[in-house]
Amino acid sequence: MILKALWARLTVALVVPLGLVTLTLTPILASHLEERIDSTRSSAKALLSAEYDLLLQGMNESFNQVLATAEFPLLRQFLARRAPSRTPEWGAVTQRDQAQIESLFTTLLTHYGRYTRLAVIDTQGAEWLASPAAPLPSPPVVSHADSPTFQGAMTLQARDLYISSPRLGASGEEGAGTAVIDIATPVFDISGQRLGVLLFTLDWTRTTASSVHAREGGPGEVLLVDARGNWLFPDTNGQGQRFGRPLEAHWADAWTAMADRNQGTVTLSDHLLVFRSHDIRTQHYRSQAGMILSEAETQPWRLGILMPRPSLWGLLKENPVQLLAIALVYLLSLAFGVFWVLSDHRLRGLRERALLFSREARQYAGEVQDLYEHAPCGYHSLDSDGRVIKINRTELDWLGYRADEVIEKRHYRDFVTPETREAFDAAFQKVLGEGQEGSAECELLCRDGTRLPVAIQATAQVTEEGFQYSRATVFDLSERKALEARLEKQALTDPLTGLGNRRYLEGQAAMEIARAERSGAPLSLIAIDLDHFKRINDTYGHDVGDLVLQHFAKLARQILRDGDVLCRMGGEEFAVLLPDTNREQALQVAERLREAVATSSAKVGQEATEDGTLAYTASLGVTLVSAGEATLKPAIKRADQGLYAAKEAGRNRTHWQSVPSDAGHMSGRAHQVRG
Numbered sequence: 001m002i003l004k005a006l007w008a009r010l011t012v013a014l015v016v017p018l019g020l021v022t023l024t025l026t027p028i029l030a031s032h033l034e035e036r037i038d039s040t041r042s043s044a045k046a047l048l049s050a051e052y053d054l055l056l057q058g059m060n061e062s063f064n065q066v067l068a069t070a071e072f073p074l075l076r077q078f079l080a081r082r083a084p085s086r087t088p089e090w091g092a093v094t095q096r097d098q099a100q101i102e103s104l105f106t107t108l109l110t111h112y113g114r115y116t117r118l119a120v121i122d123t124q125g126a127e128w129l130a131s132p133a134a135p136l137p138s139p140p141v142v143s144h145a146d147s148p149t150f151q152g153a154m155t156l157q158a159r160d161l162y163i164s165s166p167r168l169g170a171s172g173e174e175g176a177g178t179a180v181i182d183i184a185t186p187v188f189d190i191s192g193q194r195l196g197v198l199l200f201t202l203d204w205t206r207t208t209a210s211s212v213h214a215r216e217g218g219p220g221e222v223l224l225v226d227a228r229g230n231w232l233f234p235d236t237n238g239q240g241q242r243f244g245r246p247l248e249a250h251w252a253d254a255w256t257a258m259a260d261r262n263q264g265t266v267t268l269s270d271h272l273l274v275f276r277s278h279d280i281r282t283q284h285y286r287s288q289a290g291m292i293l294s295e296a297e298t299q300p301w302r303l304g305i306l307m308p309r310p311s312l313w314g315l316l317k318e319n320p321v322q323l324l325a326i327a328l329v330y331l332l333s334l335a336f337g338v339f340w341v342l343s344d345h346r347l348r349g350l351r352e353r354a355l356l357f358s359r360e361a362r363q364y365a366g367e368v369q370d371l372y373e374h375a376p377c378g379y380h381s382l383d384s385d386g387r388v389i390k391i392n393r394t395e396l397d398w399l400g401y402r403a404d405e406v407i408e409k410r411h412y413r414d415f416v417t418p419e420t421r422e423a424f425d426a427a428f429q430k431v432l433g434e435g436q437e438g439s440a441e442c443e444l445l446c447r448d449g450t451r452l453p454v455a456i457q458a459t460a461q462v463t464e465e466g467f468q469y470s471r472a473t474v475f476d477l478s479e480r481k482a483l484e485a486r487l488e489k490q491a492l493t494d495p496l497t498g499l500g501n502r503r504y505l506e507g508q509a510a511m512e513i514a515r516a517e518r519s520g521a522p523l524s525l526i527a528i529d530l531d532h533f534k535r536i537n538d539t540y541g542h543d544v545g546d547l548v549l550q551h552f553a554k555l556a557r558q559i560l561r562d563g564d565v566l567c568r569m570g571g572e573e574f575a576v577l578l579p580d581t582n583r584e585q586a587l588q589v590a591e592r593l594r595e596a597v598a599t600s601s602a603k604v605g606q607e608a609t610e611d612g613t614l615a616y617t618a619s620l621g622v623t624l625v626s627a628g629e630a631t632l633k634p635a636i637k638r639a640d641q642g643l644y645a646a647k648e649a650g651r652n653r654t655h656w657q658s659v660p661s662d663a664g665h666m667s668g669r670a671h672q673v674r675g
């Protein structure tokens with residue numbers, strides 16, 4: 001796809017510069033070409049005019065010589081004396097005249113060199129004299145009676161001329177390839193009697209030689225055709241053998257252009273043609289002649305100049321520097337186009353890649369931002385004053401504030417509960433200090449008044465210019481704290497009865513001993529043991545034993561005050577710590593417990609006993625926690641001793657066990673209550 005687009009752009013890059021350069025150059029070159037065509041046309045016209053004049057001049061000279069010779073007295077005399085019988089006895093005078101005329105003819109032939117034959121013909125068409133001479137004594141040896149030239153000349157008056165069309169080999173005396181023209185004029189005597197015809201055969205090749213030179217030397221071609229379109233210039237080198245043949249065979253379009261008009265300038269497919277009529281019967285040739293007669297169907301001739309039409313390529317070839325410059329312009333424009341496309345293509349590639357990168361970067365930044373905002377922990381950044389400069393959505397949700405209420409407006413310290421603020425301050429100072437990191441467990445005060453336990457871990461962002469801001473991660477500790485509390489509670493609770501265990505009692509005792517120490521209030525302890533519990537287990541099963549234990553726990557809880565600490569010490573043994581309770585009060589409580597147990601039965605199910613209940617009893621030992629005792633241990637020991645005493649005494653009893661020194665809260669006097 002990308003390659004296809006590149007090719008398309010490359011094509012445009014080639015076509016557009018080529019088109020632009022061509023559009024720019026075309027009018028310049030066209031104007032240049034037009035100038036050249038105009039100049040060629042002018043040259044052709046000038047050449048046509050010169051050719052016309054040349055032909056006119058050559059012909060006129062011959063015409064004048066023929067006319068002058070026809071008026072030569074000796075010639076008239078010769079013709080007047082000619083013997084009609086053409087006998088050898090023609091007479092010495094005639095022979096002398098003949099010799100003089102031949103001498104004249106020889107002079108004309110040799111001096112001018114343009115004639116091939118000169119002949120004197122009588123009115124019957126008999127040739128009496130010719131030069132080069134036919135050997136006498138047998139004139140006339142040739143008859144012109146049937147010749148159109150002779151016949152034409154015989155119709156003319158003095159000083160009229162008959163001009164034949166150019167033809168090959170006049171009377172059989174010329175060379176086979178020689179083109180000639182017959183020029184004939186009638187000869188009259190002084191009285192006006194027609195004596196015969198003077199016939200000059202003009203060497204047409206020689207007459208037109210100057211035109212031939214012009215043709216061969218110049219850029220153009222000279223055309224001369226008769227009215228029928230036949231070629232009239234003799235073939236000088238035998239090439240093409242065009243003489244007498246139709247011009248149409250060589251220059252069909254030229255003849256088409258010239259056929260119907262007397263003159264014109266025509267632009268042919270690859271030539272320019274300038275032509276005009278050339279009628280030898282016109283005034284131009286009749287400077288000294290009366291009338292000129294010729295074969296009507298051959299007149300007028302048409303003289304034309306055919307020049308190669310200048311072409312753009314021809315112009316460029318003439319000027320290689322110009323050609324090179326144009327080629328260079330094309331090459332440069334192409335190179336520019338290709339360079340532009342390639343660099344543009346590269347630029348597009350880079351732009352697309354940059355776009356992709358920026359899209360990916362934006363996406364990545366969005367993801368990072370999302371992670372930051374909705375992380376499972378809180379993130380915030382504080383300036384050196386502890387002011388919030390950045391805080392994520394999670395932490396804002398915890399606190400219950402909007403970002404615009406907090407960022408740049410609140411100090412983070414404000415969200416920390418006064419109880420934990422000290423820890424926070426200490427950690428923040430560490431972050432500001434050399435350690436550049438600090439952590440603290442604090443409580444955050446949320447907008448709705450709830451407190452959120454958190455762990456804050458912060459590091460400093462430091463540059464060469466020093467501390468910039470702190471970055472902190474805040475973990476929500478509420479779940480952990482709850483779990484810890486749960487575990488703690490489990491560790492202190494008896495799972496069967498839900499009462500606190502021995503450890504719980506010890507913990508509570510420490511607090512109560514301290515409080516009693518402070519207040520001076522008495523603190524009592526009761527040890528309780530269910531009687532014959534083994535028997536219950538053995539008789540009804542362990543599950544029934546458990547039900548009895550649970551029943552006792554429930555019953556004791558109902559009887560005891562909220563502040564009393566009831567716990568299961570293990571097995572079927574229980575203990576109750578009674579704050580702010582003296583000996584008498586403790587004994588009363590113990591007795592109430594004993595009585596309640598003895599008078600109520602545990603529900604154990606029909607499958608265990610007949611009525612689904614089971615009665616049981618308990619023995620209790622009661623003592624006071626002495627003021628000097630730091631732990632509950634001695635009191636437990638005493639209570640147990642009291643308990644054993646109650647057992648010893650028959651069970652289902654309460655036994656007071658006094659403190660040995662009796663220096664504490666209670667008198668050491670033993671006291672027993674029977675159930």
Ligand SMILES: Nc1nc2c(ncn2[C@@H]2O[C@H](COP(=O)(O)OP(=O)(O)OP(=O)(O)O)[C@@H](O)[C@H]2O)c(=O)[nH]1
Nearest residue numbers: 530531532533534535537542543545546570571572
């Ligand atoms: N069902 C049940 N029995 C327990 C539990 N803990 C201890 N016991 C049983 O309690 C019985 C205690 O028996 P002893 O220590 O001989 O005392 P007693 O049978 O109560 O006799 P006296 O205390 O002299 O009246 C034992 O059989 C223990 O197995 C408990 O959690 N559930």
